[in-house]
Amino acid sequence: MATLHVLSHSPFTDSRLSSCLRLLGPDDGLLLCGDATYALQPGSAQCLALELMPATISLFALDEDLAARALKTPTRVQVVDYPGFVELSCRFAKVNSWL
Amino acid sequence: MPQSLLIISRQAPWAGPSAREALDIALAGGAFDLPLAMLFLDDGVFQLLPEQQPTAVQQKDLTANLQALPMFGVEALYVAERSLQERGLQTHPMNLPVQMLDDSALTALIDRYDQVITL
Amino acid sequence: MKFAIALFAPPHAPSSRRALRFAQAALAGGHEIVRLFFYQDGVHSAASNPVCPQDELDLSGEWREFVRDQGLDAVVCIAAALRRGVLDAQEAERYQRSAVNLQAPWELSGLGQLHEATQLADRLICFGGP
Numbered sequence: 001m002a003t004l005h006v007l008s009h010s011p012f013t014d015s016r017l018s019s020c021l022r023l024l025g026p027d028d029g030l031l032l033c034g035d036a037t038y039a040l041q042p043g044s045a046q047c048l049a050l051e052l053m054p055a056t057i058s059l060f061a062l063d064e065d066l067a068a069r070a071l072k073t074p075t076r077v078q079v080v081d082y083p084g085f086v087e088l089s090c091r092f093a094k095v096n097s098w099l
Numbered sequence: 100m101p102q103s104l105l106i107i108s109r110q111a112p113w114a115g116p117s118a119r120e121a122l123d124i125a126l127a128g129g130a131f132d133l134p135l136a137m138l139f140l141d142d143g144v145f146q147l148l149p150e151q152q153p154t155a156v157q158q159k160d161l162t163a164n165l166q167a168l169p170m171f172g173v174e175a176l177y178v179a180e181r182s183l184q185e186r187g188l189q190t191h192p193m194n195l196p197v198q199m200l201d202d203s204a205l206t207a208l209i210d211r212y213d214q215v216i217t218l
Numbered sequence: 219m220k221f222a223i224a225l226f227a228p229p230h231a232p233s234s235r236r237a238l239r240f241a242q243a244a245l246a247g248g249h250e251i252v253r254l255f256f257y258q259d260g261v262h263s264a265a266s267n268p269v270c271p272q273d274e275l276d277l278s279g280e281w282r283e284f285v286r287d288q289g290l291d292a293v294v295c296i297a298a299a300l301r302r303g304v305l306d307a308q309e310a311e312r313y314q315r316s317a318v319n320l321q322a323p324w325e326l327s328g329l330g331q332l333h334e335a336t337q338l339a340d341r342l343i344c345f346g347g348p
Contacts, residue, residue: 003209008233008347019109019141022181025206034232034348062236082243089341090219090249096107096215099226099346102337120258120298127329133337214342218226218258 002027004092008034011046016098021049026056029092031085033062040071051076060088103134105212108143112161113153118146121218122164129171136175137168138208139197140217144182149194162194169196179205219244222339224255224332226346228262229277237263237345238281245288253335254285254292256324260346261299264292267319285323293335296326 005028011017017039024030030053032039039046040061050059051074063079065071073079080088089095106125110117121143128135139147146161153160168176178197183189200208209215221244227233241251256264263281270276285292299320300309306320320326336342 003215008236010348015141022202023205023209025210033236082239083247085240086243086247086249089221089343094212094214095341095343096209096217097344097346098109098217099344104333104336104342116298116301117258123297124257124329124332128333131330131333133333214336216224216342216344218346 002029002092004029004031004088004095006031006033006095006097007036007039008032009098010035011039012044017046018049020098021053024053024057026054029058029060029088031060031062031080031088033065037061037065037069037071040066040074040077042072042074047074050074060084101133102213103136103211104128104214104216105136105138105209107138107140107215107217108146109141110218111142112146112151113156113158114142117218118143119159119161119164121216122161122168124216124218125168125173126164126171129168129173132172135173136177136208136212137173138177138179138200138205139182140179140205141182144178144186144188147178147193147195147197148188149192165195177205177208219249219341220252220339221249222252222255222332222335222342224257224335224342224344225260225263226256226258226344227348228259229268229281231259231346231348233345233347234260234263234281235275235277238277238284240343240345242284251288251290252338253331254290255295255332255335256293257295257298257329257332258346259302261294261302261304264294264299264324265304265319266321267317282323290323292324293327293331294320294324295332296328299326
């Protein structure tokens, strides 16, 4: 049963993203919100690491946090709003927020 | 069937109340006889080192609470092998009987539990 | 779907607002929230004393209105709250403190309420950090 992992810390000052990437199962999803969306900064090692994840892992980002930070959305990212976030937490068997 | 809960503790022991409060979740759940497990990940592994002297920073000893886990029925205790490796602790003695898991075993562990709290 | 929502962050943290917007979206989507449980620094998100400048978001006020209007079961962990100075009238009297900063609809109770909520819910969703 797949897990939706939720991150909100900046990956440039914090190890949660790298820890999380090592634990992802093949059907898991990753939702970036808050400062974790900075991981999508083009040209960063973090963005490259996300691009290199197996294609079976879905990558999501919260729309308001992308807009607030003027971040462009790489093609593999699915942008979600709050109803979308709720839908994801129903679709995945559990939600693991990296507090 | 009660829902099972995995608590992932990532905080070093003396950085504030976070490590203790994660442990309190486990102890409270154990008191209700709920199926739960605890995984020590990242800096959370520092909670497991013996001979720490929290009184030096006027903190209560966490070890007694950790060692109460099996008595509260929380016997599924795990530590991330990679977190130990990164910190040079792979062969270090631990103050608790924990099972060491590699990355793929951690993925399987998270998969097995109904709910997860990562603190 | 039945949600248990746990919050671990104070009202000035973006994750407190995120938790509220998620909870609002869950109800708007026809889902049920079996309980809100505020733990660690999340107890501050339930406290009634923050005073916000008029042109800033008053998240504590929004939480209070949301919980009251929706008639939600909203529990603040008593041990975490006492440690952080979040007291209802009863606890303020018990410990001889001059300020009360937790009112209805919030209720102080123990961690058992988190576990009970987890058992009643289909999903536990935690919010915390930035």
